[in-house]
Amino acid sequence: MMMVRKSKGLGERHQKILDFVLTYQRENRYPPSIREIGEKTGITSTSVVNYYLDQLEKMGKIERDRKISRGVRISGASASIDTLRIPILGPIAAGPFMLVPDPGINYMNDKEYDAVDVARSLLPSKEKGDGLYALEVKGDSMIDAMVNDGDIVVMKPAIEARNGEMVAVRVNDEYTLKYFYKEKDRYRLQPANPTMEPIILKKSEQPEINGKVVMVIRRLDRAS
Amino acid sequence: MMMVRKSKGLGERHQKILDFVLTYQRENRYPPSIREIGEKTGITSTSVVNYYLDQLEKMGKIERDRKISRGVRISGASASIDTLRIPILGPIAAGPFMLVPDPGINYMNDKEYDAVDVARSLLPSKEKGDGLYALEVKGDSMIDAMVNDGDIVVMKPAIEARNGEMVAVRVNDEYTLKYFYKEKDRYRLQPANPTMEPIILKKSEQPEINGKVVMVIRRLDRAS
DNA sequence: CTTGACACAGAACAGGCGTTCGAGTATCAT
DNA sequence: ATGATACTCGAACGCCTGTTCTGTGTCAAG
Numbered sequence: 001m002m003m004v005r006k007s008k009g010l011g012e013r014h015q016k017i018l019d020f021v022l023t024y025q026r027e028n029r030y031p032p033s034i035r036e037i038g039e040k041t042g043i044t045s046t047s048v049v050n051y052y053l054d055q056l057e058k059m060g061k062i063e064r065d066r067k068i069s070r071g072v073r074i075s076g077a078s079a080s081i082d083t084l085r086i087p088i089l090g091p092i093a094a095g096p097f098m099l100v101p102d103p104g105i106n107y108m109n110d111k112e113y114d115a116v117d118v119a120r121s122l123l124p125s126k127e128k129g130d131g132l133y134a135l136e137v138k139g140d141s142m143i144d145a146m147v148n149d150g151d152i153v154v155m156k157p158a159i160e161a162r163n164g165e166m167v168a169v170r171v172n173d174e175y176t177l178k179y180f181y182k183e184k185d186r187y188r189l190q191p192a193n194p195t196m197e198p199i200i201l202k203k204s205e206q207p208e209i210n211g212k213v214v215m216v217i218r219r220l221d222r223a224s
Numbered sequence: 225m226m227m228v229r230k231s232k233g234l235g236e237r238h239q240k241i242l243d244f245v246l247t248y249q250r251e252n253r254y255p256p257s258i259r260e261i262g263e264k265t266g267i268t269s270t271s272v273v274n275y276y277l278d279q280l281e282k283m284g285k286i287e288r289d290r291k292i293s294r295g296v297r298i299s300g301a302s303a304s305i306d307t308l309r310i311p312i313l314g315p316i317a318a319g320p321f322m323l324v325p326d327p328g329i330n331y332m333n334d335k336e337y338d339a340v341d342v343a344r345s346l347l348p349s350k351e352k353g354d355g356l357y358a359l360e361v362k363g364d365s366m367i368d369a370m371v372n373d374g375d376i377v378v379m380k381p382a383i384e385a386r387n388g389e390m391v392a393v394r395v396n397d398e399y400t401l402k403y404f405y406k407e408k409d410r411y412r413l414q415p416a417n418p419t420m421e422p423i424i425l426k427k428s429e430q431p432e433i434n435g436k437v438v439m440v441i442r443r444l445d446r447a448s
Numbered sequence: 449c450t451t452g453a454c455a456c457a458g459a460a461c462a463g464g465c466g467t468t469c470g471a472g473t474a475t476c477a478t
Numbered sequence: 479a480t481g482a483t484a485c486t487c488g489a490a491c492g493c494c495t496g497t498t499c500t501g502t503g504t505c506a507a508g
Contacts, residue, residue, distance in 0.1 A: 030296075031253070033495060035495070043456085045459095047457075047498075068464085083345075117344075119342060120341075143418065147370075192372055218440040219438075220389065220438060221439070257464075270465080271467080290467085
């Protein structure tokens with residue numbers, strides 16, 4: 001049989017080990033031993049696990065403290081147990097904004113992008129957080145959505161929404177954040193600011209939904 | 225010499241061990257061994273460390289996986305490495321709101337309160353996060369501060385502020401959130417919403433500051 | 449065909465590490 | 479005094495664990 005890959009990138013076993021270490025760490029709050037990795041990964045020899053661990057370390061995917069039991073850790077802040085690193089794909093103003101990220105990326109990657117760390121407990125428990133992305137609001141164009149300059153909005157990819165959810169929609173060639181309501185024969189896009197009037201769309205002109213707003217984060221301290 | 229305490233509460237060594245385990249975990253991403261705890265805590269015998277670990281476990285402060293090396297972990301979500309648990313002291317509307325919490329509490333406590341977990345990376349790096357507390361906004365009374373019903377505002381105790389910081393102030397027997405500016409002969413309290421007019425106070429009537437706003441968190445998903 | 453890099457297994461070694469036990473000291477209520 | 483309780487120490491036992499070494503099979507290059 002063929003071993004599929006030779007020397008470049010992550011093989012199936014690399015990935016399996018990486019995944020297992022992360023999962024184990026999340027569940028037990030301490031890293032697995034070499035033997036535990038082997039058992040759960042279908043590797044019968046500790047030396048082989050060690051072999052892969054060495055490679056993963058050279059690739060920079062993990063860090064090891066030799067001689068120390070369970071001295072393995074996933075590199076990068078993205079490896080956190082109870083925090084989710086959400087990439088900031090770019091600024092958002094009134095203009096069009098960047099679309100969904102490459103779904104191929106996962107938390108293993110350590111690319112050079114800005115990101116926010118969000119506690120998992122702040123997200124819905126069922127939310128795996130896979131496709132989540134964030135945008136940084138520039139300018140005052142979203143004040144009617146109660147979103148300020150500098151705010152960070154966390155989005156979840158979606159092309160449709162249920163009533164009451166806040167979505168990013170395109171209306172008149174502009175992107176805005178509005179609460180979405182589908183009513184009997186119309187769509188109602190309600191601003192977050194209760195003093196403002198909703199936008200009403202006829203049934204025939206269904207708005208283009210670009211994502212649901214999961215969360216808005218405003219940091220006030222940076223200026224100090 | 226006397227040993228100070230007998231059987232009740234946390235002794236000096238309990239606390240020392242707890243602190244060390246937490247620090248070690250934070251630095252190394254894996255828990256310390258019994259011997260390491262002993263060395264750094266000034267306990268020469270592993271059995272003594274084990275002795276205290278047993279007690280801490282009975283108290284519910286830690287959890288142990290016996291027989292597993294480094295199988296110690298601090299109990300509770302508050303023990304997170306990179307997340308800070310901030311207690312929600314109560315709702316805030318237009319009325320007066322609860323004041324600073326008992327400064328004696330620390331992250332070790334597992335009291336029954338609502339709380340939000342905030343990634344440390346979202347806070348200023350120097351912020352230890354000791355006195356931070358959070359309030360849940362009820363009602364629309366703060367829309368001019370760009371804060372909505374249901375939002376969570378994270379506060380830091382303060383009785384004075386620097387220019388540009390957002391503070392909770394009492395004006396005319398009402399609490400509001402405003403950007404604070406001390407100008408040459410007056411105080412200017414600027415709403416976050418740029419379309420709204422500031423409140424001007426004479427030099428003589430310095431506003432009562434109840435805390436700085438560190439962060440605002442809005443979750444949109446719960447309704448779904 | 450030989451050679452060597454690569455992927456893997458298994459066994460053995462040595463030190464790490466949790467556990468247990470025997471024993472000593474100090475404080476306090478009886 | 480006396481025993482009970484809390485606390486401390488040191489050493490030894492034995493499993494846990496990382497490391498290392500030998501060996502096997504595959505595959506591509508020379």
